[in-house]
Amino acid sequence: MTDTAPRPTLEAVAARAGVSRATVSRVVNGGDGVRDILVERVRKAVEELGYVPNQAARSLVTRRHDAIAVVVAEPETRVFADPFFALQLRGISKELTAHDNQLVLLLTEGRDDHARVGRYLAGGHVDGALVFSLHLDDPLPELIQRAGVPTVFGGRPGWSGDRRDVVYVDSDNRGGARDAVRHLAGLGRTRIAHITGALDQTSAVDRLDGYRDVMADADPRLIAEADFTPAGGERAMRELLGRCPDVDAVFAANDLTASGALRVLREAGRRVPDDVAVVGFDDMLPLAEQTDPPLTTVRQDIEEMGRLMARLLLRGLDRGTPREGAGDTRSGVVLPTTLVRRASA
Amino acid sequence: MTDTAPRPTLEAVAARAGVSRATVSRVVNGGDGVRDILVERVRKAVEELGYVPNQAARSLVTRRHDAIAVVVAEPETRVFADPFFALQLRGISKELTAHDNQLVLLLTEGRDDHARVGRYLAGGHVDGALVFSLHLDDPLPELIQRAGVPTVFGGRPGWSGDRRDVVYVDSDNRGGARDAVRHLAGLGRTRIAHITGALDQTSAVDRLDGYRDVMADADPRLIAEADFTPAGGERAMRELLGRCPDVDAVFAANDLTASGALRVLREAGRRVPDDVAVVGFDDMLPLAEQTDPPLTTVRQDIEEMGRLMARLLLRGLDRGTPREGAGDTRSGVVLPTTLVRRASA
Numbered sequence: 001m002t003d004t005a006p007r008p009t010l011e012a013v014a015a016r017a018g019v020s021r022a023t024v025s026r027v028v029n030g031g032d033g034v035r036d037i038l039v040e041r042v043r044k045a046v047e048e049l050g051y052v053p054n055q056a057a058r059s060l061v062t063r064r065h066d067a068i069a070v071v072v073a074e075p076e077t078r079v080f081a082d083p084f085f086a087l088q089l090r091g092i093s094k095e096l097t098a099h100d101n102q103l104v105l106l107l108t109e110g111r112d113d114h115a116r117v118g119r120y121l122a123g124g125h126v127d128g129a130l131v132f133s134l135h136l137d138d139p140l141p142e143l144i145q146r147a148g149v150p151t152v153f154g155g156r157p158g159w160s161g162d163r164r165d166v167v168y169v170d171s172d173n174r175g176g177a178r179d180a181v182r183h184l185a186g187l188g189r190t191r192i193a194h195i196t197g198a199l200d201q202t203s204a205v206d207r208l209d210g211y212r213d214v215m216a217d218a219d220p221r222l223i224a225e226a227d228f229t230p231a232g233g234e235r236a237m238r239e240l241l242g243r244c245p246d247v248d249a250v251f252a253a254n255d256l257t258a259s260g261a262l263r264v265l266r267e268a269g270r271r272v273p274d275d276v277a278v279v280g281f282d283d284m285l286p287l288a289e290q291t292d293p294p295l296t297t298v299r300q301d302i303e304e305m306g307r308l309m310a311r312l313l314l315r316g317l318d319r320g321t322p323r324e325g326a327g328d329t330r331s332g333v334v335l336p337t338t339l340v341r342r343a344s345a
Numbered sequence: 346m347t348d349t350a351p352r353p354t355l356e357a358v359a360a361r362a363g364v365s366r367a368t369v370s371r372v373v374n375g376g377d378g379v380r381d382i383l384v385e386r387v388r389k390a391v392e393e394l395g396y397v398p399n400q401a402a403r404s405l406v407t408r409r410h411d412a413i414a415v416v417v418a419e420p421e422t423r424v425f426a427d428p429f430f431a432l433q434l435r436g437i438s439k440e441l442t443a444h445d446n447q448l449v450l451l452l453t454e455g456r457d458d459h460a461r462v463g464r465y466l467a468g469g470h471v472d473g474a475l476v477f478s479l480h481l482d483d484p485l486p487e488l489i490q491r492a493g494v495p496t497v498f499g500g501r502p503g504w505s506g507d508r509r510d511v512v513y514v515d516s517d518n519r520g521g522a523r524d525a526v527r528h529l530a531g532l533g534r535t536r537i538a539h540i541t542g543a544l545d546q547t548s549a550v551d552r553l554d555g556y557r558d559v560m561a562d563a564d565p566r567l568i569a570e571a572d573f574t575p576a577g578g579e580r581a582m583r584e585l586l587g588r589c590p591d592v593d594a595v596f597a598a599n600d601l602t603a604s605g606a607l608r609v610l611r612e613a614g615r616r617v618p619d620d621v622a623v624v625g626f627d628d629m630l631p632l633a634e635q636t637d638p639p640l641t642t643v644r645q646d647i648e649e650m651g652r653l654m655a656r657l658l659l660r661g662l663d664r665g666t667p668r669e670g671a672g673d674t675r676s677g678v679v680l681p682t683t684l685v686r687r688a689s690a
Contacts, residue, residue: 065465065468065470066461066464067465067468067470076434076435076438076448077435080425080428080431080434080435081431083425086425086426089421089425089452090421090422090425093421093452093453093454094454097453097454097458100461102451102461102462102464102465103421103451103452103453104449104450104451104465104470105449105450105451105452106447106448106449106450107434107438107448107450108438108442108448109438109439109442113442116411116445116447117447119411119447120410120412120447120449123410123412123470125410125412125468125470
C-alpha cells in the first residue's frame with residue numbers, strides 16, 4: 001500500500017516500447033497518426049510497466065475495502081439488453097476477481113438516480129470506480145469528482161477541459177470508422193450512408209468524424225441519426241431509403257444498429273451486399289455471425305477494454321499515486337480496432 | 346427508524362383478507378391446498394399491511410446506508426445470459442429506486458468468490474441483502490448469517506432447518522408443475538416426460554415433485570436431468586428420444602430448457618404438438634412467444650417476485666423488527682402461477 005517502487009515514467013514506457021517519447025504521448029493521449037503496430041507495442045509496455053498516465057489515480061483512502069464500484073450510465077434495462085455492457089463487465093469482473101476485489105455494480109433506473117450513486121461513492125464503500133457509457137450532459141463526472149474516489153472511465157469523456165485527473169480507456173473509434181468507410185469505397189460504392197450512434201456520446205461522435213474524414217463531400221442526407229439500438233437502426237434505415245433511394249452502402253455505428261438496418265433492407269427487397277453493402281462496429285458475437293448475411297464489422301476488444309480499465313485503477317490504488325499536481329490534461333489508453341470481413345460488405 | 350407503529354400480526358392479515366388464520370399461515374408458509382383466489386387475497390393483505398412473516402427482518406444497524414446488496418449465486422456470465430435474472434433485478438431495481446435506495450449488485454466469477462461477498466456484506470456497506478439462485482451446497486447462507494445483515498431470499502432455501510429468521514419469496518413451483526402435467530394428461534398424452542432443472546436448487550426439486558404428484562407411476566426413464574439452460578434442454582431431449590422413443594409429451598423445468606428441447610424435436614422430425622406436446626415454465630417473454638411453435642408454459646411473475654423481495658426487506662428495515670426470539674421456522678410468501686396456453690401443447 002505504500003509507495004515503495006518508483007512510478008514508471010513516460011520515458012520508461014518509450015524505452016520499453018522502442019519508440020519516441022512523442023509517440024507514447026500520442027498513443028496515450030488518444031491522438032491519431034500512429035501505426036497500429038506501434039500502438040500495440042506502446043500498449044504492451046504500458047501494461048507491463050504498470051504505467052498510469054498523468055498521476056490519475058488519486059490519494060489512497062486510509063482503509064482499503066477491496067471493492068470497486070462499476071457505474072454504467074444507462075438504465076438497468078439497457079444494461080441487460082445490450083451485450084456490450086455484459087462484455088465490458090466480463091473483462092472487469094475477471095480482472096477484479098483475479099485481484100480478490102469485489103465488483104460492486106451500481107444499477108439505476110435512469111439519470112435521475114445518479115445523485116444517489118454519487119452519495120454511495122462518497123460514502124466510503126469502495127476504493128475506486130469504473131464508469132462507462134457517459135452522456136454529455138450527465139451530472140456523474142461532477143458527482144464523482146466531489147465524491148473524491150479514484151476513477152477510470154470507459155470511453156473518452158466528452159466534457160470540456162476543466163477537470164483534472166481524467167484517465168480513460170477507449171477504442172480507436174475514429175480510425176475504425178475510417179477503415180469501415182474506406183472498405184466500402186474500395187468496393188466501388190459511391191452513395192455510402194452512415195447511421196450514427198447516440199451523438200451525446202463521444203464514441204458516436206468519433207465514428208461520425210471518421211466517416212466524414214473519408215466522405216468529406218458526402219451528401220448530408222446520407223447521415224441518419226440513431227442511438228445504438230436495433231430499433232434505432234430500423235428507423236434510420238427507413239429514413240435513408242426514403243430520402244436517398246440510390247444508397248448503395250451503409251456504415252452503421254454499431255452491430256445492433258446494423259442488425260436493424262439489415263432487417264429493413266430485407267423487407268424493402270434490397271439484396272445485401274449486392275444492392276447495399278453494410279458494415280457494423282463492435283464485432284459483437286454471436287450477433288455479427290448470425291445476422292443475414294453475416295456482418296462485416298469493425299472489431300473492438302470490449303472485454304479487454306474492461307480488463308484494462310480495472311487494471312489501471314487497481315495499479316493506481318496500489319501505488320497511491322498522489323492527486324496533487326496532476327495538471328489538467330486528460331490521458332487515455334486507446335486500443336486499436338480491426339476490420340473483420342464477412343458477407344455483408 | 347424507530348418502532349412506533351405496532352407490527353401487523355397474522356391475525357390482522359387474516360381479518361383483512363377475510364380468511365382464517367390457518368389459511369394465512371398456509372399461504373405464508375408456502376403450503377398447499379389453498380385456492381388461487383384466496384392466495385391472491387392473502388398476498389394483497391400481506392402487502393397492504395406490510396406484514397413481515399415471523400420476525401424475520403433483523404436488528405437495525407445504527408446507521409442506514411440506503412443501499413441494498415443483491416447477490417445472485419451464479420457466475421456473472423450466467424447472470425447476463427439468463428433473462429430470469431434481468432427480470433428479477435428489474436423488479437428489485439424499481440422497488441429500491443422508488444424508496445431511494447441504491448441497488449448494489451455484487452457480481453462474482455463463481456462460488457469460490459462467495460467468501461469475498463460475505464466480507465463485503467459484513468463490512469457495513471449495505472443495510473440488507475437480497476439473495477437468489479442459491480444452490481444446496483453453497484456457503485453463502487452461512488456467510489450471510491455471520492455477516493449479520495437482514496436478508497430476504499428469492500426462492501425457498503434448501504438447507505436443513507437449523508437456521509433462524511429465514512424470509513423468502515417464491516413461486517408455487519410444485520403447484521405450477523402439477524398444472525402443467527395435468528394439462529398434458531388432459532390432452533390424452535400418456536408418455537409424459539420431465540426435463541428437470543438444476544436439482545441442487547429447490548425450484549427444480551419442487552417442479553419435479555409436482556410432476557411426480559401427477560405421474561406417481563411414471564416410467565423413471567421419462568425423467569431426464571438438465572440445468573435450466575437451452576443446451577441442457579437439448580442434451581436431455583436427445584437422451585429422452587433415445588431411451589423412450591414413444592414419448593408423446595414433455596414438461597420442461599423452464600422455458601430456456603423447453604426451447605432447447607423444441608430444437609431437438611424439430612431436428613428429429615417430431616411435430617409439436619401433434620407428435621410431442623411441450624410445456625415450459627416461467628413464461629419468459631419474448632422467448633415463449635417466439636419459439637417454434639409458441640410455447641405453452643406456466644407463468645410466474647418474476648419481476649413481481651423481485652419487487653416483493655425488496656419490499657419485504659425495506660419494510661423490515663423500517664420497522665427494525667428485532668432478531669431475538671424469532672424462533673427457527675422459516676417463512677415465505679409464495680406467489681401463485683398460471684398456465685398460459687399457446688401452440689406447443
